[in-house]
Amino acid sequence: MKRLEPLFPAFSIAFGVIYIVCMNFNIALFMYYPVLGEWHTSRLEGADVGPPMFYFGWLFYALVGAVAFAAVTAAIPRSVTNKIWPTAVWLVPVVVLVVSAYLMRIWF
Amino acid sequence: MATFLLIVHGLLAVALLGAVSHQALSVCWPTTNKASAWARFRAVPAAPYTNMIILLYVLTAVLGGYIYTIYRVDVRTLLEELSIRSIVGLFEIKEHVIAVGLGLLPAYWYYLRGPGAGQHAVTRKIVTALVAFTVWFGFIVGHVVNNTKGFGL
Numbered sequence: 013m014k015r016l017e018p019l020f021p022a023f024s025i026a027f028g029v030i031y032i033v034c035m036n037f038n039i040a041l042f043m044y045y046p047v048l049g050e051w052h053t054s055r056l057e058g059a060d061v062g063p064p065m066f067y068f069g070w071l072f073y074a075l076v077g078a079v080a081f082a083a084v085t086a087a088i089p090r091s092v093t094n095k096i097w098p099t100a101v102w103l104v105p106v107v108v109l110v111v112s113a114y115l116m117r118i119w120f
Numbered sequence: 121m122a123t124f125l126l127i128v129h130g131l132l133a134v135a136l137l138g139a140v141s142h143q144a145l146s147v148c149w150p151t152t153n154k155a156s157a158w159a160r161f162r163a164v165p166a167a168p169y170t171n172m173i174i175l176l177y178v179l180t181a182v183l184g185g186y187i188y189t190i191y192r193v194d195v196r197t198l199l200e201e202l203s204i205r206s207i208v209g210l211f212e213i214k215e216h217v218i219a220v221g222l223g224l225l226p227a228y229w230y231y232l233r234g235p236g237a238g239q240h241a242v243t244r245k246i247v248t249a250l251v252a253f254t255v256w257f258g259f260i261v262g263h264v265v266n267n268t269k270g271f272g273l
Binding site: 074 | 185188189190192193196197205206208209210212213215216217219220222223224225226227228229230231234235236240242243246247250
């Protein structure tokens with residue numbers, strides 16, 4: 013666990029970005045149909061299946077992508093990441109939050 | 121059952137809100153003065169709150185995720201039929217804010233309790249404030265959505 017701890021900031025930086033990309037382009041490995049109580053990897057046809065939920069699929073891709081990104085950054089020297097992460101770790105999520113609010117303007 | 125789960129979700133959120141508010145003020149606006157109630161609110165040791173806040177955050181989000189499936193069928197459909205789009209939009213933003221907050225938790229732990237603690241003071245303050253913002257935003261929007269009728273929309 014100690015060896016993984018320095019990768020936590022990289023995970024957090026990537027998570028929000030991957031999530032917002034998946035959300036905007038609706039990239040989800042699976043979706044949940046709450047009316048049926050079932051998980052599916054492709055959209056179902058028919059009026060009785062109810063609306064699909066992609067949220068959990070976006071979160072899953074964000075999780076997997078952030079783990080992969082953090083693993084890749086393990087190869088970057090600590091002296092470099094120590095200069096980048098302290099700012100990126102809050103700046104990137106702030107940008108993601110602003111972008112997500114902007115994308116949701118269609119509802120207002 | 122949905123009402124019971126919503127109440128539990130709300131209680132967890134209240135506990136999380138209290139803890140994260142104490143911690144955020146303690147980190148961003150620290151004091152050792154305990155002369156007033158307001159000062160004592162800010163004078164708590166911030167770091168020991170971290171693990172409990174992460175646990176409460178994850179529990180609240182997981183339960184919220186389950187309730188979200190009920191909302192999607194029973195509530196959002198109705199809101200859309202009634203053309204109350206602003207409430208649907210607010211809830212959409214909430215789900216994204218909580219997702220970003222969940223992703224931020226490992227870094228939050230890193231700068232509060234992990235190897236990053238004791239250095240990068242500005243980062244620690246902003247990350248803590250961000251986590252607190254996501255909790256407050258989720259809490260307020262959750263209540264607005266739950267009380268849509270009371271807003272006369």
